[in-house]
Amino acid sequence: MKKEVILAISIGFALGLIITFGIWTANQSLKNLPQPSPKAAVAPSPSPVSPTTSLVISSPDDESLVATDSITLSGTTTPKATLLILSENGEQTATADASGNFSLDIDLITGFNTITVYSYAADGQETSRALTITYSTAKI
Amino acid sequence: MILAFLLTASLLAQASNATDSAIRQAVKDQVAAIKTAVAKRAYVGPISAKSEASITITNLGNQTRTAVVAGDATIKLMGGKEGTFADLKVGDFVIAMGYVDSQNSLATSRLLVIAKPTPDKRLVLSGRVTDTTAASFTLETAAKETWTVKSKTKDLKVGNRVTIVGTSSTALNLTAKLVVPLTTP
Numbered sequence: 001m002k003k004e005v006i007l008a009i010s011i012g013f014a015l016g017l018i019i020t021f022g023i024w025t026a027n028q029s030l031k032n033l034p035q036p037s038p039k040a041a042v043a044p045s046p047s048p049v050s051p052t053t054s055l056v057i058s059s060p061d062d063e064s065l066v067a068t069d070s071i072t073l074s075g076t077t078t079p080k081a082t083l084l085i086l087s088e089n090g091e092q093t094a095t096a097d098a099s100g101n102f103s104l105d106i107d108l109i110t111g112f113n114t115i116t117v118y119s120y121a122a123d124g125q126e127t128s129r130a131l132t133i134t135y136s137t138a139k140i
Numbered sequence: 141m142i143l144a145f146l147l148t149a150s151l152l153a154q155a156s157n158a159t160d161s162a163i164r165q166a167v168k169d170q171v172a173a174i175k176t177a178v179a180k181r182a183y184v185g186p187i188s189a190k191s192e193a194s195i196t197i198t199n200l201g202n203q204t205r206t207a208v209v210a211g212d213a214t215i216k217l218m219g220g221k222e223g224t225f226a227d228l229k230v231g232d233f234v235i236a237m238g239y240v241d242s243q244n245s246l247a248t249s250r251l252l253v254i255a256k257p258t259p260d261k262r263l264v265l266s267g268r269v270t271d272t273t274a275a276s277f278t279l280e281t282a283a284k285e286t287w288t289v290k291s292k293t294k295d296l297k298v299g300n301r302v303t304i305v306g307t308s309s310t311a312l313n314l315t316a317k318l319v320v321p322l323t324t325p
Contacts, residue, residue, distance in 0.1 A: 006204070017236075020178060038220075043281050047299070059253060061179065061200070062179065063181045063182060063183060063184075063205075064179075064236050065180040065181055066183040080323070082303070082320065082322050082323065084264065084303055084305070084320055086260070086262060086264065086305065091262075091305050091317070091318050092142050093320050097255040111235065111254070112182065112184045112235055114200060114260070115294065116264075118264060118266075118303065120266065120303060120322045120323075124301070126266060126303075130180075130182050130200070130201065132199065132200050132201075133152075133234060134182035134184065136182070136235075136237060138214075138237070138250055140238060140239075
């Protein structure tokens with residue numbers, strides 16, 4: 001009787017180990033699956049691009065159609081860069097923060113608006129991007 | 141046995157997390173793709189070609205865009221007059237509004253024919269101040285052009301780096317509307 005109990009425990013333990021090994025192997029295989037690579041930032045077009053100074057407008061997209069008379073323009077550029085923004089309503093200046101982020105509100109006129117953003121880095125490099133944003137309250 | 145059970149449970153939990161993460165990422169990608177696919181857009185520029193039910197617009201960035209104009213699209217000609225697809229001509233300056241598909245083709249629901257816009261007369265220059273007088277200063281650009289800029293020069297010094305917005309009536313002369321000092325490298 002004692003032998004049978006010991007045998008049963010041993011078989012149970014062995015089975016447990018086999019199952020555990022199987023799960024561990026499956027888990028390792030899952031970990032080794034190729035992970036989705038982070039998407040590269042896609043700069044809106046059209047725009048001239050300087051190879052040395054970055055300027056990415058994250059919002060709004062080029063050729064956007066909006067129903068409000070102002071937009072929040074945001075993006076990233078060289079840290080502490082000076083920004084000059086030309087819109088249909090005039091000119092605005094701003095400064096990127098220490099991480100290069102910037103955000104500012106721009107008033108729109110009815111119809112299409114050309115917005116050009118110039119970025120001037122402290123090292124003398126500069127770059128610009130242009131967006132066309134259309135403001136219309138008509139039902140689309 | 142207890143140890144084996146605990147180890148099994150832990151590994152199962154890890155496997156489940158890895159699968160959840162992959163599913164979450166896939167859903168996120170799908171939502172982003174759908175958002176892009178149904179975005180409201182407006183293509184602006186002259187009609188560069190016209191076919192049976194669509195037009196090609198060369199936008200302000202000189203890229204070509206396709207706008208499909210269905211029979212139920214609202215078309216407004218210059219002066220606000222209602223128009224039809226047949227009224228559209230190559231060369232007309234238009235704003236086509238609607239939703240884009242994944243191929244960037246616009247399903248136009250509203251199209252306006254407008255007057256060709258006049259070019260922006262503002263000019264943007266940047267460079268270094270090389271001389272100052274009471275009412276103007278000279279600026280050397282990166283392209284080694286020397287511009288005379290009419291502007292108040294009270295706070296400007298030779299060597300300052302600036303960017304200027306202004307209008308130019310004669311070559312290499314600019315009347316400044318805005319002078320922005322830049323950090324000097």
